[in-house]
Amino acid sequence: MTTLAHKRLAGTGFGLAVGVAALFVLVPMVALVTRISPLTAVEELARPESIDALMISLGAVTCALLLIVAFGTPVAFLLARGQPGPLLSSLEVLFDLPLVLPPAVAGIALLAAFGDGGPVGNALAPFGVQVPFTRLAVVLALTFVAAPLYIRQAQSAFAACERDVLEASRTTGAGPVRRFLQIELPLAKRGLLGGLALSGARALGEFGATIMFAGSVAGVTQTLTLAIYGSLYTSADAAFALAILLLVLTVAISVLARLYGARAGWEAR
């Protein structure tokens, strides 16, 4: 076979693979959106149960992202700048763990810690605080599962800061706080926002850990994904409407993240 024919064949093969892959992603989305009429979707979403689920999801995701930024940013910074060694590697593995852990395992592990008889559960019991199957449990489940995505992105964003720039900043007389706020944070901003968007999308779609640790009580802990599952066999239209809503939210997050990232980047002025 000639090289040209080879190349053509390879080109066709590649094109075919990409085409199939694109269809595989696209067809289910289109099928979902066209499954029910827009009117039905609006009607279903206007029902109080749907609005409850949306509010619970948005509230929990917002709280989870606040926790993730507050605790994840220092973690990512440490992982990026710390002295390389066994300690740092262990920390890296530790903070990556929830990413590979099956969500159901994460949920039941949280239950084991915060539930009756668990170390945290026991410590909180005298104060009358009960975490499992509350909204706080939803927030904790989302945080646990979604944080690694932010930490990873933030870590590589901090690590991407050039050595010369860091060295120059250390010789300006600026203290660590000023250096962090005025140099390292702005330079990593794009990566941080990207990580936040990924984390938010992951939290919005969380299912397994939440249902284990927080249950699926309508109006209390039932998030959008749990409501989809909950109504699939009782009112399929509601399930489709909620799924469409979730799809739109997720697409919006990723588009916004891209647009903002591209515009806010100092390199693309």
Next chain:
Amino acid sequence: MTTAIQLRLERPEFNVEVALRLEGAVALVGRSGSGKSSIIRALAGLEPAARGSIPRLEVGYLGQRDGLFPHMTALDNVAFPLKATGVRKRHACASARESLAALGLSAAVDRRPGELSGGQRRRVALARALAPGRELYLLDEPFAGLDLDSATLAEKFIAERISGSDAPCLIAGHDVPRLRRICSSILRVERGRIAPTAHAINGSTEPLRVRAPVRALQSSGDMPWDCREGSR
């Protein structure tokens, strides 16, 4: 102001061992890789492995690479060390504007490093390093990559800043004629040490430092660790 320095830094090929008293402007010359940058970086606090008596001073440092803050304008880059040490924003910006103008960069104040040429970036970095009010200035090859006119501007700027301050200044470089005009003494670095004489620089056998206010202590005898390295 006089600053005494002793430093030792282990490196794969040879160790850097220097003892010198800094006063006024001192030039370091010598081949690439002879240890000039290591000395400057150690004094800037950028070599954690460096040992000896290295005073912790507020430095103005120009590295071999510019290290400009890519998200800030030239003006903000130059004003940053001033603001960081408590100078009011308005004064810091006025001072930065003045420095940039002196280096022929008036038109570039509001541009970011990505929009500047290599020579312009070098001059912005020089202006940032020579922020007024520092206790020690460390310039690593300030003329590298500059065209003749820019280098002359840079030379004048460095000379003015140094004479207007009593902080010592250490400049590594290769452009001996320029360095001789700026500096009161020229030291030659060879394999991590200050060479005993500077004859290779001015082409005569007369050591330059004899008429210089700076005294380079001979390595031998002055430094406790000499026994280990002395036989080389």
